[in-house]
Amino acid sequence: MFKPAIFIGLLLSFPFALDKALAENIIPLESSNPPYATEPSPGSIWVEPKTGMEFLWIPSGCFQMGSGKYKNEQPVHKVCVTGFWMGRYEITQAQYVKIMGNNPSKFSGLSNPVENVTWDDASDFAEEMSYITDAKVRLPSEAEWEYACRAGNSHNEYCGKGGHPGKMAWYNENSNNTIHPVGLLAQNDWGLFDMSGNAEEWTLDCEHDDYVGAPTNGRAWLSGSHDDQDESIAINAKIMSGICDWHMLRGGGWKDDVSRSLRAASRRIGFAHDQNLSSGGFRIVRQRAELSLKLAPALR
Helix, strand or coil: CCCCCHHHHHHHHHHHHHHHHHHHCCCCCCCCCCCCCCCCCCCCEEECCCCCCCEECCCCEEEECCCCCCCHHCCCEEECCEEEEEEECCCCCHHHHHHCCCCCCCCCCCECCCCCCHHHHHHHHHHHHHHCCCEECCCCCCHHHHHHHHCCCCCCCCCCCCCCCCCCCHHHHCCCCCCCCCCCCCCCCCCCCCEEEEEECEEECCCCCCCCCCCCCCCEEEEECCCCCCCHHHHHHHHCCCCEEEEEECCCCCCCCCHCCCCCCEEEEEECCCCCCCCCCCCEEECCCCCCCCCCCCCC
C-alpha cells in the first residue's frame, strides 16, 4: 500500500544522502561538460581509508602543455583533462614497504620518497594498491602530471609560486647531494608537494621525442599518435612493456639543474621500463570515473 508520508520523507532525505555520497566520491556522475555534474573543490583532500594515503582533487580543465624552449617540449598544444585524485606527496619509503614489502631505495628514510625504482616497480605498486583499495590506481599521464604541476594555468615556470625555485624544490644547488623527506618545501596552488625536484616521477606515457600527434584529452600516449588509447591496458606492467619499453619522467630530481630539468614543461627521456634511477620515484593517481559504483547506506 502506498504511504505518502514515507515517500515524502525519503524524497526529502535524498539530496542530503546524495551530497554525502558525492563528498565521499562514491557516486561518479556523468555529464558532457564538465565531466561530472559535481566536482570537489580544487585541492580538496581525501584520505584513502585502507592505506591512509592523502589525495588531492585535481579538477577538470584545459591548459597549454609544453613550451617553446626545447624541441621535445614542442609544439605547445591545448589539452583538456578530466578531473582525478592525485597523491599529495611522492610515494614514501614507508608507503612502498607497506604495500610491496621491500625497499629498493639507496637513501634510507621512511619519510623520504622511495627511489631507485623502475617503471615496472612503480606500475606494480599501482596495481597492488588497486587490488587493496578496490579502485583504479595508476601512474599519471604526462598531461595529467603537467596540468597538476601547473595547477591548471596558475604556475608557468615551476610547479609552484614563491620566486626562487629553492623555496619549492630540492635540486643540485640545495639538496646536499641527497634526497629529502616529502613535504618540507612550499606546495603549489592545489596543495601538491615536491612536483619540482626531490625525486623524478615516472609517468604512464611511452617515450616520444616531441608532441607531434600527442593526445589532447589528457590520456597517456601509449603508442603511436592515437588519441583514443585506453590507459587501463597499462595497469599491468608486463602488458605495458609489450607496447613500449621506454617511458617518460617528469619534475626533475635532487641532483638536477634548475633550468633544464625542474621546469613544469621539462621532459626526461631515454629510460627503459626496467631501468633503476637513483633519483627516480613516482606518485599515483586514483581515477574517479573508474571507481566502483556503490550507493551510500542512506540510498540502498
